[in-house]
Amino acid sequence: MxxxxxxxxxxxxxxxxxxxxxxxxxxxxxxxxxxxxxxxxxxxxxxxxxxxxxxxxxxxxxxxxxxxxxxxxxxxxxxxxxxxxxxxxxxxxxxxxxxxxxxxxxxxxxxxxxxxxxxxxxxxxxxxxxxxxxxxxxxxxxxxxxxxxxxxxxxxNIPESLGNANTLHEESFDIQTEAGEVLLEYPHFTRPVEWEGQTVPEVLTSGHHANIQKWRMDKAYQKTKKNRPDLLKGS
Ligand SMILES: C[S@@+](CC[C@H](N)C(=O)[O-])C[C@H]1O[C@@H](n2cnc3c(N)ncnc32)[C@H](O)[C@@H]1O
Structure with missing residues (x-):
């Protein structure tokens, strides 16, 4: 279509x-x-x-x-x-x-x-x-x-417009908590693993999918609380 x-x-x-x-x-x-x-x-x-x-x-x-x-x-x-x-x-x-x-x-x-x-x-x-x-x-x-x-x-937001359909569900305003709150996106990192004294968080290089997912949700929540508390319930 x-x-x-x-x-x-x-x-x-x-x-x-x-x-x-x-x-x-x-x-x-x-x-x-x-x-x-x-x-x-x-x-x-x-x-x-x-x-x-x-x-x-x-x-x-x-x-x-x-x-x-x-x-x-x-x-x-x-x-x-x-x-x-x-x-x-x-x-x-x-x-x-x-x-x-x-x-x-x-x-x-x-x-x-x-x-x-x-x-x-x-x-x-x-x-x-x-x-x-x-x-x-x-x-x-x-x-x-x-x-x-x-x-x-x-x-x-038209399905297929982004190469990887998952990209959309992991973006700001598309990430949801179990309580139904909409979150901003978690931070991203790529190579090199160390840059100007800053190292990529260890969990992201661990290969442990569940821990990575939990870390990302925590970071998304913290970022939302700091930058857009109005998006969280009870704000
Ligand atoms: C100078 S603006 C008119 C502003 C209008 N006199 C007012 O005070 O609301 C000219 C046009 O820019 C567009 N425009 C300006 N700000 C916009 C915004 N925040 N979102 C969407 N369109 C905007 C609208 O199409 C509007 O007709």
């Missing part, structure tokens, strides 16, 4: 960018996802191809017009009629691994709408958007970088 992903943007030249290399490149070559873009400006009117206007009620900045943006989304929907339309927005719900998994399993695919300037006229969001997603509590200049983050995280 190929997951179709269409990015609706004023800056299609930014794509595929980082999505055209490494794991993402291989996943697209394997047919696991297909990335395309729709240029919002193609749906603008007049000789100046204006896509934005001043906000009603006054204030700084420009707002993207509902008629232009809706036409671009509707064009994208013609190619992917069952796609979920997601607006990349700092005021959306927080993006996380669970959301990445959900979006990866949406067979109809995704249409990722990228705003710019002050954002998009709210009426088009009401009419055409299924979900608003934020990639973090900060404001970017446009939705394109956010869309790239979402595509990368989503594609990693």
């Amino acid at each position: 190929t997951l179709p992903i269409t990015v609706v943007t004023l800056f299609p030249d930014m794509f595929p960018g980082p999505l055209g290399v490494s794991i993402m490149k291989r996943a697209e070559e394997k047919g696991l996802f297909a990335l395309s873009t729709v240029q919002i400006r193609d749906f603008a009117f007049g000789k100046h191809k204006t896509v934005d206007d001043t906000p009603y009620g006054g204030g700084a900045g420009m707002v993207m017009r509902p008629d232009v943006v809706a036409a671009a989304i509707r064009h994208a929907k013609k190619g992917s009629p069952n796609a979920k339309v997601v607006y990349m927005s700092p005021s959306g719900t927080s993006f996380n691994q669970e959301k990445a998994r959900q979006l990866a399993s949406h067979e109809g695919g995704l249409i990722l709408l990228c705003g710019h300037y002050e954002g998009i006229d709210d009426r088009v969001l009401q009419a055409e958007v299924d979900e608003e997603i934020s990639i973090g509590d900060y404001v970017l200049s446009g939705g394109e970088l956010a869309a790239m983050v979402v595509v990368d995280a989503v594609v990693r």
Whole structure:
């Protein structure tokens, strides 16, 4: 199955960018996802191809017009009629691994709408958007970088996109304790066994699988407690 992903943007030249290399490149070559873009400006009117206007009620900045943006989304929907339309927005719900998994399993695919300037006229969001997603509590200049983050995280969650399926289950946010808590990943080491006075923990070179697993879970728990106590129960 190929997951179709269409990015609706004023800056299609930014794509595929980082999505055209490494794991993402291989996943697209394997047919696991297909990335395309729709240029919002193609749906603008007049000789100046204006896509934005001043906000009603006054204030700084420009707002993207509902008629232009809706036409671009509707064009994208013609190619992917069952796609979920997601607006990349700092005021959306927080993006996380669970959301990445959900979006990866949406067979109809995704249409990722990228705003710019002050954002998009709210009426088009009401009419055409299924979900608003934020990639973090900060404001970017446009939705394109956010869309790239979402595509990368989503594609990693398509079965077969990573060479070794176990890789995903051993990653941060995929490791679970028996109590059902989600943990960050344990630390990794590779050769040489000694580097600048630091030695690889002995258990990792012991070949004792059960001890290695216990050590990793302990370290994952300690790291989570230090860096993200909010992920642990009772926090
Ligand atoms: C300058 S921002 C608009 C910010 C908006 N006026 C506000 O205060 O919420 C322009 C565009 O960048 C994108 N964007 C900015 N921050 C984002 C974030 N944290 N997550 C996802 N998209 C973001 C959105 O598509 C947004 O329409």
